[in-house]
């Protein structure tokens with residue numbers, strides 16, 4: 001993924017980009033040159049099917065810990081609403097660390113910053129950067145004024161970026177001394193064509209993507225299930241994997257965890273959906289708009305997993321949400337996200353009954369959902 005912070009991007013920004021929202025934008029390619037092929041090969045090594053097999057134990061531990069925490073919550077607080085994020089966040093971040101630097105690191109010494117706790121590492125590698133990515137840069141509303149510097153924002157991003165780099169490098173340094181970790185050693189050995197900074201960026205990207213997306217999806221799925229108890233999966237349905245998978249895809253359709261539109265770059269003059277796109281244009285893909293479009297989906301505002309089970313849809317329609325992007329640069333963590341979210345949702349509805357607090361049936365802001373989901377032990 002190319003983000004504001006990505007130093008591995010080779011994308012050239014056009015002088016005057018215009019922004020277009022279209023479901024057909026995927027035909028305009030994202031950059032996929034030799035450099036990206038190399039990077040993708042390494043990412044697949046870290047996240048692909050073989051790596052997923054190796055990390056099975058880590059995922060099982062994570063789900064077991066999450067379920068244990070919910071049981072403790074019910075025991076100690078009865079039907080008081082549960083804060084999903086408190087339970088999920090640290091576990092997801094721990095898994096991301098295990099996948100990239102082998103262990104759920106509790107602290108690290110960084111020359112520039114001193115010894116940092118796990119919480120501080122999380123802040124620097126994830127929280128601060130996500131918040132900054134959502135900062136509004138006024139120049140984005142006036143592309144023709146993009147040449148005017150926005151020093152405050154640029155300085156902030158540079159500072160966050162160098163903290164991120166220092167922490168990732170320190171983690172690599174500390175962990176590579178101690179372990180014969182397959183993924184990290186593989187990268188240091190085989191990734192000779194990459195600089196140290198690029199390896200750090202690659203590992204950070206995995207940490208960033210693994211820390212939040214799947215958690216947000218599971219959280220929204222349980223929210224919808226709590227809102228519609230009739231749709232809650234019963235034990236008999238657990239073996240009906242298609243339903244669980246449909247819950248996953250329907251949640252992604254309605255609540256994509258990726259809030260920043262992805263960019264594509266037109267290398268040649270082209271035409272998409274009746275629009276002329278000159279070479280050099282950068283195009284933002286707005287999945288949310290597409291997934292809430294009545295021409296694409298029947299009653300798009302309704303959360304209806306059944307829409308993916310209906311005979312009129314075929315299996316591939318699930319990918320119509322474009323939640324994981326598409327093409328050569330599509331999400332490499334797709335398999336992991338699906339394994340974790342489906343297992344977590346399955347276990348959570350098998351062991352608990354979920355309800356929303358009385359009178360709190362409609363929500364607008366994501367930040368409020370975790371304050372009124374109640375669970376009771378089955």
Ligand code: HEM
Pocket residue numbers: 001002030040043047205206209210211213214217252256257258262322323324325326327328329330331332333334336337
């Ligand atoms: C529900 C969960 C997730 C969603 C919705 C999601 C979505 C996406 C999207 C939309 C992209 C950009 C694709 C494009 O540009 O066409 C992407 C890229 C990526 N994702 Fe995910 N993702 C999820 C989970 C994960 C997880 C758990 C990981 C890692 C463990 C991960 C790792 C990556 C990586 C490394 C890329 C960059 C791929 C590249 O540039 O070639 N993702 N993801």
